Amino acid sequence: MRKLTALLLATALMVGLTIGCNSNAGEEETNKEIKRVGMVIKIKPEYIDEYRKIHSASNAGVRDLLTKAHMHNFSIFLHQLEDGNWYEFGYYEYTGDDFEADMATLDKHPRNIEWLKVCDPMQVPLEGETGWAEMEQVYFNQ
Secondary structure, rough: HHHHHHHHHHHHHHHHHHHHHHHHHHHHHHHOOOOOEEEEEEOOHHHHHHHHOOOOOOOOHHHHHHHHOOOEEEEEEEEEOOOOOOOEEEEEEEEEOOHHHHHHHHOOHHHHHHHHHHHHHHEEEOOOOOEEEEOOOOOOOO
């Protein structure tokens, strides 16, 4: 129970920090509802350096594909909890009109498929999950 509490506390902190640091300018201009997504997954410790490297600013990776899928302010944080495991905490804002269609298009893109072939083996889904676990948003400071 303590491990779960620590994980939830760390998750809430990371999401809160991320959300608090984002600009709302685009939201005010369009009056469009933004879908805010927080997510979590474990990362194998032996891949942390490689994971940081492939996500560095010098590696474009799939950034343009995320933007085309209307995913903005995509951020990933790494943190080791007291249970000894390393976790990735992700956050993004979806600004499109058809989330399912945009995610389906992204899922089929050959470059995204290749990207996931590199990243997926580095990660360990939480129990009961098959990939990133989406988190419940409980607070947003507008």
